Amino acid sequence: MEALGNLLFGFTIALTPYNLMVAASGVFLGIIIGVLPGLGGTSGVAILLPMTMVMPATSGIILLASIYWGALFGGAITSILFNIPGEPWSVATCFDGYPMAKQGRAGEALASAFVPGFFASLFGILLFTFFAPPLAELALKFGPPEYLAVLLLAFSTFAGLGGGPLEKTLVSMFAGFLLGTVGLDIVTGEPRLTFGTIDLLAGFSFVTVCIGLFGLGEIMVSAEESLQFRGVQATIRLREVWRVVRSLAEHLRTFVMGTLLGFWVGVMPGTGATPASFMSYGLAKQSSRHPHKFGTGVPEGVMATETAAHAAGIGALLPLVTLGIPGSPTAAVMLAGLFVWGLQPGPRLFVEQPDFVWGLIASMYIGNMIALLMCLLLVPFFTAILRIPYAILGPLIVLFSAIGAYAVKNMMLDIWLLLIFGVVGYVFKKLAYPVAPLVVALVLGDMTEEALRQSLIMSDGSFTIFLTRPIAAALIGVALFIFLLPMLRPLLPQAVGGSRAAPLSGR
Amino acid sequence: MRSRGPLLLWVILTAVVLALAGASVLAERPAEAAWQPSKPVEFVIQTSPGGGSDVYARFWIGIIDKYKLSPVPVVPVNMPGGAGAVALAHLHSKKGDPHFISPTLNSVITTPLLQKIPVMYLSEDLTPIVKMMMDPFLLVVNPEQFKSVEQFLAACRQQSLTAAGTGSKQEDEIQIFAMQNAFKCQPFRYVPHKGGGDVAKAVAGKHADFNVNQPSEMLPHYPQRLIPILSFQKERPKEFPEATTHWEKGINSQWAALLDLETGLHQMRGVIGAPDMPKDAVTWYEDMFRKVWETPEWQEFMKKGAMQPVFMRSEEYRKFLVRFENNHVKVMRDVIGWKLRDDLRPR
Amino acid sequence: MKRAEVACVLAILIWTGLMLREAMRLNIGWEASGPGAGFFPFWLSTGLALSAAAVLVRALRSPPTERPFFPRGALPSLLKLAVPIAGMILAMQVVGFYLAGALYLGVSMRWLGRHRWPLVVGVSLLFPVAVYFVIERWFLVGLPRGYLDLRPPF
Incomplete structure (x- = not known):
């Protein structure tokens, strides 16, 4: 139990009053950044990076990591209260969190985000503490074909996501994929679908599209109703928190699946928490006994998304410390931090800088605990926002959305896109086009194309590469199985009568 | 409630805000001899937070803050997209305004040669300010696959090897193509990746046979999973004495010069400014970045990453860029045969 | 429909x-x-x-449905929402975020919410100041300045 001893040593570092204070202020900043749409954890960490130069390296990484934890928690808040994803990985939190809030169950929804998220982090940190080096070895085995397999797995879990008529689901999905291809092609370096403009070379940013489709679209829908948020009461009572803790046991499968999936996708460099959150949501829906209720406000939906996002956040730091490869964009900024503090990431970091590594790991436990407490305490404050009259709150949301959209690329175009996608979101909602497939296709589409084309270059264009590599072949097999499951289910004897196919074919 | 008073108040207050804003615009035109920035300096970054040049920009900003080298804040502004095209176009639109600078990396040379954007040659269309260092290329392989450059060269003449690199039609691919020609290898398969870390991982995880990468990208995996077997400079780097130089391999000297750190291609980090930046502003930036360059933080960083600590002022940097650009045109258009932008000004 | x-x-x-x-x-x-x-x-x-x-x-x-796309009274309230937003973005192009944002906030509060003038003025002045300090100063995120390149006077 060498790790245990090291961990205790780490706690002696992380628990000094200075580092505790650093962690607490980092978490607080992170929550604020997470709440503001568009100002993601990535920018939050980047903004404070220069500031850490005057700190000892360990305190510096604790500060940056704590911002990340805070942002992971904060991202859920606006998703649930306003249908505006504060962070890309909390988009799927909107699917069920916002309906819950509209039904007056905002408190329950928030608790279902925070508490399982915290436990998922804890679970992830334990994995990190005891298995970091072997997991890093495993991550190295994942090349482009394996990435493609994982992405196919993600799509297979989303086969039943639509919920609208099939052809409308397809329209939404194709549109998302198509938007994802806009910009500079990574393989040939050619501009694609940019109509000769420079601004479009940067492509469509996921954040802008989501804030427009969900946030602004929702404001427009409620504008035609009565310019009111209805029936939102949200204070978290201790009883509610306790109920969620107990319901974790009930949804143990969703929790464990979400955590493991999220953690692993986080460890795989370059993916990050966002795909993990979608995959976990899709998987929870597919394996649920009542998939048709997803999207109408079930706590499992929120739980599945948030567990995966939190576990992925932890996982993303693993390849950063062990291999010097960031697992997510946020981790990439932290990697910059390592260089700035004069540290060399890699296996030797554990040997040469034990106080840094174990201080960081210990601070993960502490940071997440602080984040949970702070969030639960701040909930009454955030929900008080909902009591602001709508004629003030609505415009404020619009303005903060504009800040968020602009901050991604510092382009006015994104603010216009916000309005355009707001209108699209409104029209889609009225005409029963499902929006989720568009968003998922947009975020996963270009990654998938990239992995496919990289794989085919490696194999000189032959598809056998996906069958000869064992990990890729196995994952593709699982993806196919999940994809076909709704069709196979009637054939399985024990499922006769009990289950219903995913509502893909429904109208 | 319906009285006219509050309306009047509102109008007045708005007018006051407007007037103050207007005044601040007008106040920004001091005509003193020694130039100093009068409003926050925007550091326009070509990547998202965490990307290559973002790291450098934020590092320098950190140093500037720590040593209080600037009277105004230097603010990072990320404008990712189009391999630098978006940021370059923005910088170009700030003609004559000395409050806009940008970190350089090699895509700011290659992108304007390929895409039709307002900038074509950095040295002519923007204002070179300083060069902060040179980051050498190393040929990096997995020691389980190749132990020496001889093994590698023998293998590459037998069969097509797979290379990993950052982006498409950018520095990595150019260096790899030039190498293929210089060493008469079978055509490489080039697999583009998003960033230097991914490229290192591809070789460390044996998904690709080799890459050409900067030392700092390789170091996390060195020496268990990645080793440098060839360095592209006159003398072997003292950090990696095992890496043979390409001069030792007896290739055609014209090729050797093109691959070389000094005379040919390498990753460089520096700072450029908006077009037509006034002379005294350039001097101010030169002096500030000289101080940044001299700080122990930057020196230590370059040493840790096995980078070449060079510093160039504006005029020297401009001359260097002219040669550097010509080298790129030569390799990209004449050697590899890529189609450059059709309105390329001949030089 | x-x-x-x-x-x-x-x-x-x-x-x-x-x-x-x-x-x-x-x-x-x-x-x-x-x-x-x-x-x-x-x-x-x-x-x-x-x-x-x-x-x-x-x-x-499909047979024509009775249900119209816009329910009764929906279109006006929708336009009331969307037109100021479009106007704000246009204004932002010229005068930048702070002024455009303050005006938009003021107009919406007064026109849609019929709030009292002191509140309208207070909120629409407080908002840009708060945003400037939190977002631009603290988080160092630049906001659109518009063609006129207006900056806060402090």
């Missing part, structure tokens, strides 16, 4: 057509080592066009 459905499909089809034309400028074929740059844009646009056509067919076949 039916008319709206058809109009929406037509809009999608027009957009798809534009994308298809852009995609045709690239290599849409399959090369020795995998798909060309235009392969996915082309086939995705085609797929989009076909699915949109399917929506169109179903919409044309």
